[in-house]
Amino acid sequence: MSNNAGLFSSSLGRKYLMAITGLFLCSFLLVHLIGNVALYTDPVKFNEYTRFMSSNPLIRVMEIILVVGFLAHIIDAVLLTKANKAAQPVKYAMDKKNSSWYSRNMGLTGSIILAFLVLHLQSFWYQYKFGEVVYVLDSNGESIKDMYTIVITAFQQSWYAGIYVIAMVLLGSHLNHGFQSAFQSVGLRHKKYTPTIKKLGTAFSVLITLGFISFPIYFYFSQL
Ligand code: HEM
Structure with a gap:
């Protein structure tokens, strides 16, 4: 690839973009996990957290960056895999023997996470924005959408909780390779x-996986 091709049309540029969007998505996951802890502590606080996420102007800007980041991350993943295979078909086949399951299945785990996200956004995000959600009172006595009940009712269904558990394990696998790979891509290889x-990547993926998995497991078993 020529130097004149521009940073983001070159394979190196695409690696940088993958890494930066990936690390941005990691920071989103951490904030989302911390916000969700209110599910355990206080239903009113959780409802206030979802309202904050849906109405704060700064979060709205972050939302746009998040969507663009997701799309860029997915498109780049497809392009990068194609470019790698086309450039070095033999080396690619040999790498299969010497690499970890996590790294070889980034495409598979990424695609399942994408399918999970469609389900997740449909059941919570779409529901919040366009669904018929019951109103309750917030800590100031004002009306607020009761997302707490929507979330725990969803997790009380075994098939729904089961999908979350599987998706979170695959998310952990994706992050375990993706995290360290992102640092290498931006040149931090030493x-x-x-x-x-x-x-650090493994610790982060374990934290994210166990943290998110705990919600469906807790709410599923607490109703039995
Ligand atoms: C298992 C525990 C989870 C719970 C209880 C949960 C809950 C929610 C809820 C209630 C919303 C809608 C309100 C809001 O925007 O905050 C939401 C939005 C969202 N969730 Fe989750 N979530 C979980 C896991 C995940 C995971 C693992 C991902 C990513 C792989 C994810 C990605 C998103 C995204 C992208 C949005 C839309 C954010 C926005 O722009 O408003 N969530 N989640």
Whole structure:
């Protein structure tokens, strides 16, 4: 690829874009997980958190960046995989033997996470914006949409909770490889730091997986 081709049309540029959008999505996941902890502590606080997420202007801007980031991440993943296969078909086949399951199945786990997201956004985000959600009172005595009941009712269905558990395990696998790979793509590859970054990536994916998995498991079993 020529140097004149421009950063984002080159394979290196695409790697950077993948890494930056991936790390942005990681930070979104952390904020989303922290917000969801209110499901355990206080239904009113959780409803106030979802209202904040849906109405705060700064969050709206972040939402647009998030959607663009998601699309860029997905399109780049497809382009990068095609370019890798076309450039080095033999090396690609050999790499299969020497690489981890996580790294070889980024496309598969990413596609399942995308399918999960369609279900997730339909049941919560779409429901919040356009569905018929019952109103309750917030901490100031004003009307607020009761997303708490929507979420726990969803998790009380075994098939729905089951899909979340499977999707979260695959999300963990995707993050476990993606996190350290993103740092390498932006040039942070060093004998001294790479093992620490890998450990950090694994710790992050375990935290995200166990954190998100805990909600469907807790609310499913607490009704029995
Ligand atoms: C399992 C626990 C989860 C719960 C209880 C949960 C709950 C919710 C709720 C209630 C909303 C709608 C209100 C809002 O915007 O905050 C929402 C939105 C969203 N969730 Fe989740 N979520 C979970 C996991 C995830 C995961 C694992 C992902 C990503 C892989 C994700 C991605 C999103 C996205 C992208 C939105 C739309 C955000 C926006 O722009 O408003 N969620 N979630």
